[in-house]
Amino acid sequence: MTHTVKMPYQRWALTGIAALSLLGSAGCAASPTPAPGNGGAAGGDAADTAVPGGGSGDYANGTYSATGSYQTPGGEESIGVTVTLESGAVADVQTEPMPSNGTTELYQGKFSSGIKEQIVGTPLDELSVDKVSGSSLTSGGFSNAIEQIKSEAAQ
Amino acid sequence: MNPAGGAGRFSFEAIGTGWHIDTPAELPTEVRAVVLNLIDEYDAVYSRFRPDSRIAVLAGGGSVDLPASGEALGGLYRTLHRLTGGAMSPLVGRSLEQLGYDAGYSFVPLGTAVPAAGWDDTFEWIRTTIRSEQPVTLDVGAAGKGQLVDLVSAALLEAGYPEHTVDAGGDMAHRGSSPLRIALEHPYTPESAIGVVTLDNRALCASGSNRRRWADGLHHVLDATTGQCVDTVVATWVLAADAMVADALATALFLVPPEVLLAEFDFDYVRVQSDGRAQFSTSLAGALF
Numbered sequence: 001m002t003h004t005v006k007m008p009y010q011r012w013a014l015t016g017i018a019a020l021s022l023l024g025s026a027g028c029a030a031s032p033t034p035a036p037g038n039g040g041a042a043g044g045d046a047a048d049t050a051v052p053g054g055g056s057g058d059y060a061n062g063t064y065s066a067t068g069s070y071q072t073p074g075g076e077e078s079i080g081v082t083v084t085l086e087s088g089a090v091a092d093v094q095t096e097p098m099p100s101n102g103t104t105e106l107y108q109g110k111f112s113s114g115i116k117e118q119i120v121g122t123p124l125d126e127l128s129v130d131k132v133s134g135s136s137l138t139s140g141g142f143s144n145a146i147e148q149i150k151s152e153a154a155q
Numbered sequence: 156m157n158p159a160g161g162a163g164r165f166s167f168e169a170i171g172t173g174w175h176i177d178t179p180a181e182l183p184t185e186v187r188a189v190v191l192n193l194i195d196e197y198d199a200v201y202s203r204f205r206p207d208s209r210i211a212v213l214a215g216g217g218s219v220d221l222p223a224s225g226e227a228l229g230g231l232y233r234t235l236h237r238l239t240g241g242a243m244s245p246l247v248g249r250s251l252e253q254l255g256y257d258a259g260y261s262f263v264p265l266g267t268a269v270p271a272a273g274w275d276d277t278f279e280w281i282r283t284t285i286r287s288e289q290p291v292t293l294d295v296g297a298a299g300k301g302q303l304v305d306l307v308s309a310a311l312l313e314a315g316y317p318e319h320t321v322d323a324g325g326d327m328a329h330r331g332s333s334p335l336r337i338a339l340e341h342p343y344t345p346e347s348a349i350g351v352v353t354l355d356n357r358a359l360c361a362s363g364s365n366r367r368r369w370a371d372g373l374h375h376v377l378d379a380t381t382g383q384c385v386d387t388v389v390a391t392w393v394l395a396a397d398a399m400v401a402d403a404l405a406t407a408l409f410l411v412p413p414e415v416l417l418a419e420f421d422f423d424y425v426r427v428q429s430d431g432r433a434q435f436s437t438s439l440a441g442a443l444f
Contacts, residue, residue: 133327
């Protein structure tokens, strides 16, 4: 990788991180009650979005888009960011690469990514799929051994 | 679930997981035998759970000659060892044993975590030869199953079955004209999915820490530099050209951010952190619910 092509990525990464942390904290500050006892299956504290202190700010639900620009050796480049707010929290973030030259296109496309603030489950029987991929299926030997230990321990 | 993949499905248990091979026409007995034999031979070389496996002799130090597949496997491990700063290592077997994930499935930790032996002057994996001056426990679990899926896929191609899906417990390779829709199992509630991806002439592999757990929240995805379990990421999926790379990258995503790996590999991913947040490559936008 050469210097020339590395720069857009580094610049983009900085812009992206700054934008996301800002939105993350804004989203949290705006939610008045973080749903106590929200014993959702995907429980776990959203520690890295929680920012203590009194941000006020009311954020209306909706989808917000903005375009950021940065300088590259090949000229100015832009990247779009779209954020969806629900109940005062960031529900979705999408980035849209807008490269104007081939080098940037390659790197924006490869490195831009999306972030979902909270995964959401849909029951498998409501989906029309061919297969399932996930960790519960990956090791029968392991599961059998654990089951055996459990049953031995129960005797 | 609709049983896509056509008329022929060959299902069996091997290397501790359930396999399903789908082909448009049913596989004849001799092709089934080729597949089973291939898996058997691979397991006899690389299994950490068999005292008679070829790599088991490294427990006393020494050298081992691997089949041709060993060159690609070692090269991939070497690259990922470098990209993860040593956090991903084939020498992690000893750390897993320390935490109780041993060949006898004791699940009783021997003590506090121990880092894996360093991949230094005392250990080399060059082409198909491994040499170790020290006693080591090799564990190629992070990429081995993926490579085996690739080897089975190649064997099917050679046997005249270019259209097929090889699924080893959710790690799979697809070749053919009709893409598959694959649900990504929710890391905390396995009867639900967090998204659906399309698999079209690529491989898809998953890694998760939430299922293979034992005492005190211990699980099998370790940082080799500390020997401790990684708890910041709970589930990953990788789509790549072949299953060996997809399998290995799914583990590497527990250890380093996607950008580090994207610098040298082409792949798509979903990475779920323990706080429920998910990162994904833009080409998978829309895949998550």
